[in-house]
Amino acid sequence: MASKVRDSRGRPVVAITGMGVVSSLGVGLDENWSALVAGRSGIKRITRFPTEHLRTTVAGTIDFIEDDKGDLKLAIGELAADEAVRMARIGTPGDFPGPLYTAIPPVELGWAARRRLYDAGDPGIKDAYDRMCAVAEGLNDRSQFERVMYGYVSEKLADRFGTKGSPISLTTACASGATAIQLGIEAIRRGEAAAALCVGTDCSVTAEEVVRFSLLTALSTANAVPEEAAKPFSKNRDGFVIAEGAAALVLEDYDAAVARGAEVLAVIRGAADQNDDFHRTRAKPDGSAMIDTLRQTFDDAGMHPDEIEYINAHGTGTPENDKMECFSLEAVFGERLRGVPISSNKSMIGHTLTSSGALEAVFSVKTMQSGIIPPTINYKVPDPTINLDVVPNQARKQKVATVLSNSFGFGGQNACLIIAAEPA
Amino acid sequence: MAREVWITGIGLTSSLGEGTEAHWQAIAVADPPRPKVDATSFAPYAIHPMVPLEFEKQIPKGGDRRQMENWQRVGTYTAGLALDDAGISGNTEILANTNMVVAAAGGERDLMVDQTILEGVGSAPQPAEFINERLSNDLRPTLFLAQLPNLVAGNIAIVHKVTGSSRTFMGEELASVSAVEIAARRIAADQGDVFLVGGAILAERKDVLLVLAGAGWGWHGDPVSVWARPEKGGGATLGSVGAFLVLEAREHAEKRGRTPYARLGTVLSGRSRREPGQAVAVATGQFETLRREAGDRSLGVLSGATGILQPTREERDWLAGLKAEGAIDTVRAMPNMLGASVEASFPSMVALAALSLSKKAFYRSIDDTGFEPSATTVPDAIAVNVWGSWRGEGMGLVLPA
Numbered sequence: 009m010a011s012k013v014r015d016s017r018g019r020p021v022v023a024i025t026g027m028g029v030v031s032s033l034g035v036g037l038d039e040n041w042s043a044l045v046a047g048r049s050g051i052k053r054i055t056r057f058p059t060e061h062l063r064t065t066v067a068g069t070i071d072f073i074e075d076d077k078g079d080l081k082l083a084i085g086e087l088a089a090d091e092a093v094r095m096a097r098i099g100t101p102g103d104f105p106g107p108l109y110t111a112i113p114p115v116e117l118g119w120a121a122r123r124r125l126y127d128a129g130d131p132g133i134k135d136a137y138d139r140m141c142a143v144a145e146g147l148n149d150r151s152q153f154e155r156v157m158y159g160y161v162s163e164k165l166a167d168r169f170g171t172k173g174s175p176i177s178l179t180t181a182c183a184s185g186a187t188a189i190q191l192g193i194e195a196i197r198r199g200e201a202a203a204a205l206c207v208g209t210d211c212s213v214t215a216e217e218v219v220r221f222s223l224l225t226a227l228s229t230a231n232a233v234p235e236e237a238a239k240p241f242s243k244n245r246d247g248f249v250i251a252e253g254a255a256a257l258v259l260e261d262y263d264a265a266v267a268r269g270a271e272v273l274a275v276i277r278g279a280a281d282q283n284d285d286f287h288r289t290r291a292k293p294d295g296s297a298m299i300d301t302l303r304q305t306f307d308d309a310g311m312h313p314d315e316i317e318y319i320n321a322h323g324t325g326t327p328e329n330d331k332m333e334c335f336s337l338e339a340v341f342g343e344r345l346r347g348v349p350i351s352s353n354k355s356m357i358g359h360t361l362t363s364s365g366a367l368e369a370v371f372s373v374k375t376m377q378s379g380i381i382p383p384t385i386n387y388k389v390p391d392p393t394i395n396l397d398v399v400p401n402q403a404r405k406q407k408v409a410t411v412l413s414n415s416f417g418f419g420g421q422n423a424c425l426i427i428a429a430e431p432a
Numbered sequence: 433m434a435r436e437v438w439i440t441g442i443g444l445t446s447s448l449g450e451g452t453e454a455h456w457q458a459i460a461v462a463d464p465p466r467p468k469v470d471a472t473s474f475a476p477y478a479i480h481p482m483v484p485l486e487f488e489k490q491i492p493k494g495g496d497r498r499q500m501e502n503w504q505r506v507g508t509y510t511a512g513l514a515l516d517d518a519g520i521s522g523n524t525e526i527l528a529n530t531n532m533v534v535a536a537a538g539g540e541r542d543l544m545v546d547q548t549i550l551e552g553v554g555s556a557p558q559p560a561e562f563i564n565e566r567l568s569n570d571l572r573p574t575l576f577l578a579q580l581p582n583l584v585a586g587n588i589a590i591v592h593k594v595t596g597s598s599r600t601f602m603g604e605e606l607a608s609v610s611a612v613e614i615a616a617r618r619i620a621a622d623q624g625d626v627f628l629v630g631g632a633i634l635a636e637r638k639d640v641l642l643v644l645a646g647a648g649w650g651w652h653g654d655p656v657s658v659w660a661r662p663e664k665g666g667g668a669t670l671g672s673v674g675a676f677l678v679l680e681a682r683e684h685a686e687k688r689g690r691t692p693y694a695r696l697g698t699v700l701s702g703r704s705r706r707e708p709g710q711a712v713a714v715a716t717g718q719f720e721t722l723r724r725e726a727g728d729r730s731l732g733v734l735s736g737a738t739g740i741l742q743p744t745r746e747e748r749d750w751l752a753g754l755k756a757e758g759a760i761d762t763v764r765a766m767p768n769m770l771g772a773s774v775e776a777s778f779p780s781m782v783a784l785a786a787l788s789l790s791k792k793a794f795y796r797s798i799d800d801t802g803f804e805p806s807a808t809t810v811p812d813a814i815a816v817n818v819w820g821s822w823r824g825e826g827m828g829l830v831l832p833a
Contacts, residue, residue, distance in 0.1 A: 057560055058560045058561050058564065059564070060561040060565070061561060061564040061565040061568050062564055062568065063568075112602065114580065114581050114602070115538070116538055116541070116639075117642070117643075119549075119563055122546070122550065123553060123559075125646075126550040127554060135547070136543075136546055136551070137543060137546070137639065137641070137642060138638070140642055140645075141477075141638070141642050141645040141650075142645075144642060144646035145645040145646065145648065147646070148646075148648045149646065150647060150648060153643060153647040153648075154822060156643055156646075157603070157604060157643075157647075158537055158538075158581075158602035159603030159606055159607070159823055159824065162603060163603075163703070163822075163823050166703060167705065173701065173702065173703070174606055174609070174702050174703040174824055174825075174826070175703065176601055176603070176607075176610050176614070177601065177602045177603040177607065178599060178600060178601050178602065179536075179580075179581050179582050179600050179602055180582050180585075180599060180600060181582050191599070191614070194618065194621075194623055197621075198617060198618075198621040198623070200617065215563060215564050216563075216567055219567040219568050219571060220571065220576040220579075221576075223568075223571060223572075223576060224573055224577075281597045281599075282595060282596065282598070283532065283585060283586070283594065283595050283598035284589065284595070285589040285593050285594075285595050286590070288499060288577050288583060288586055288587075288590070297595065417582070418577065418582075418583070418586070419577075419582045419583045419585060419586025419587075419589075420586050420589050421582060421598060
């Protein structure tokens with residue numbers, strides 16, 4: 009019997025043994041990674057719907073997948089999960105030996121469906137919702153309404169991959185991907201699962217979603233050159249670029265993974281999340297919630313900030329986020345922060361919202377595996393108040409063995425992960 | 433070495449009133465109990481409407497109230513009741529370490545904006561452009577935040593200063609089971625001492641009723657007992673409910689001198705594809721675990737059966753079998769009093785189970801099918817059983833502290 013590997017708190021160690029990803033840069037790890045290290049952007053002009061009257065007309069849409077599910081986020085979620093499960097070589101097809109945690113965006117009927125219901129209705133019913141209800145009940149199109157169940161994507165993924173127990177669908181806004189991973193970490197540390205499938209998937213580029221984020225002045229309006237719209241940490245950054253993507257990670261109890269001969273891609277040393285109590289879209293001006301989340305993450309990992317060799321930033325490119333992220337990191341890292349490379353994948357893939365924490369966890373592992381740090385592209389006008397090594401514009405060959413990955417979301421959601429090449 | 437999970441705070445709002453005492457009076461004391469139903473405003477569907485709440489009592493700042501629509505207000509308000517009840521409101525040290533697991537769906541749409549668009553888009557020369565223009569001009573910026581599921585937790589953090597970890601689960605009834613299950617497991621495994629867990633739903637929302645209608649789940653007209661509905665085509669009557677629990681590690685509660693309503697035993701969530709018999713198979717496994725844990729205690733059951741045809745019929749026949757075996761005593765379908773409360777279903781029924789055990793009495797029934805006879809004895813423990821309308825089977829055991 010091999011000796012049990014435990015972390016500094018005596019808990020089971022959480023290994024990553026499989027990863028999958030889909031983004032506007034392509035399908036699969038290889039396609040995504042080669043684009044990221046080449047500094048290529050997946051952002052383009054929106055062609056999915058007319059953009060008249062919209063202030064933002066660029067996005068990181070996924071238009072190259074055949075959506076045979078009638079639900080693009082399910083389709084790409086399946087692709088990512090399939091890649092991760094195959095890579096992990098775990099279980100048998102359709103029989104994954106652990107629970108499923110899925111980060112998904114809120115769902116609702118789209119305008120096409122609303123219009124169909126309204127137009128088929130009795131013109132004598134003036135109230136639009138009364139009219140749609142009557143038609144919807146008459147049609148009894150269960151499959152359409154299953155797709156607006158919030159549990160739909162998770163249920164379908166659970167059906168396909170045969171995960172155990174009931175799947176959890178979750179949202180913590182733009183920190184959701186990290187939260188899905190946290191739930192997996194906690195289940196493995198409790199000893200209740202030897203493996204967990206953690207998925208984040210989001211395809212929210214609709215006209216209404218663009219309008220909603222625009223009304224909060226969160227989106228870049230630098231529409232002229234789409235690939236240059238996302239400018240994290242730059243002085244002229246003017247918002248994030250909405251994008252689509254999915255990522256999946258197979259987490260495993262380290263001992264179980266080693267025992268079955270799996271390749272351990274990385275381990276998760278620590279994680280923490282905390283709810284800010286200041287404002288619905290802004291961080292507390294003193295950064296205390298982000299700072300506490302970072303400190304708790306180090307505490308959970310039993311590590312010191314000096315041990316971090318690369319930071320995969322939340323780095324949305326909004327004036328507010330990048331300022332507060334930098335400020336909070338300075339508070340926790342001190343002077344040494346200047347020497348720690350930090351880059352934003354969102355400069356190339358945009359902000360995939362619900363799934364971004366999962367994509368960035370995957371890319372954090374790739375960074376360690378490949379010895380190449382992906383750049384922050386579009387870094388042309390440095391912000392003198394953000395004095396960081398943002399790995400500007402070009403990837404850098406540099407071996408790193410520990411990564412901090414940050415995720416911050418509306419509603420005061422803060423979540424951080426520390427991922428390392430090896431157990432402590 | 434699992435730690436005990438105590439239920440030390442309850443916040444409840446519904447058609448029946450506000451707070452534990454109002455609910456106890458309405459369901460356990462009033463004879464017969466009288467559900468509150470509005471059968472006209474949303475005809476052909478009846479609903480159990482939320483009692484009027486003075487939101488400023490729990491959400492004192494007008495600015496905060498304006499940043500929410502009613503669904504988030506109800507959630508934030510009810511969470512405040514639970515924190516008050518647990519005696520931790522204003523205790524910044526405990527609140528900073530209080531973790532949230534909230535079950536939520538999306539928020540309100542602006543029905544007037546949708547109405548304007550649907551009326552105009554048919555005759556617009558460029559329909560998509562028309563929709564863009566109307567949405568850009570007519571949507572309120574704050575509405576988006578009021579639509580985000582995780583902004584219930586976000587608002588609870590802002591208003592009540594609950595700033596531990598924060599997770600929001602989605603997925604209808606099952607989300608409400610998983611929320612309680614995960615919180616309980618984290619407490620048991622020393623992954624947190626105090627949790628605020630719950631959810632809220634507003635039935636007086638046509639965007640919610642549209643989904644119910646489209647799925648073919650809407651019961652028309654005045655409610656009848658959910659157990660009678662399968663033979664009449666089936667269907668659910670939605671009810672507005674806010675339900676939050678403060679769950680606490682026993683030693684944490686003892687240290688601050690709190691007596692709990694009850695102890696939360698095992699909570700199990702499960703799933704099946706809902707082919708005939710599958711839900712019962714999942715529930716049978718869950719019940720065996722809970723029955724064993726309950727030992728020789730008599731077991732009452734609070735059921736979340738809503739009247740939707742297949743799951744209600746299967747659950748009824750399964751519970752009837754358990755009764756015949758003597759494995760359970762009395763059953764009460766809480767949706768007969770509260771309506772179907774989706775994301776609030778499991779926490780509301782765990783709350784009512786805990787309340788019953790603390791009162792050492794059980795609930796009356798308005799069921800007229802003979803399935804819910806009057807209780808001759810008070811159950812020693814209560815199993816809460818919630819099956820999702822579409823998917824998900826969950827069960828939890830509530831025990832005397």
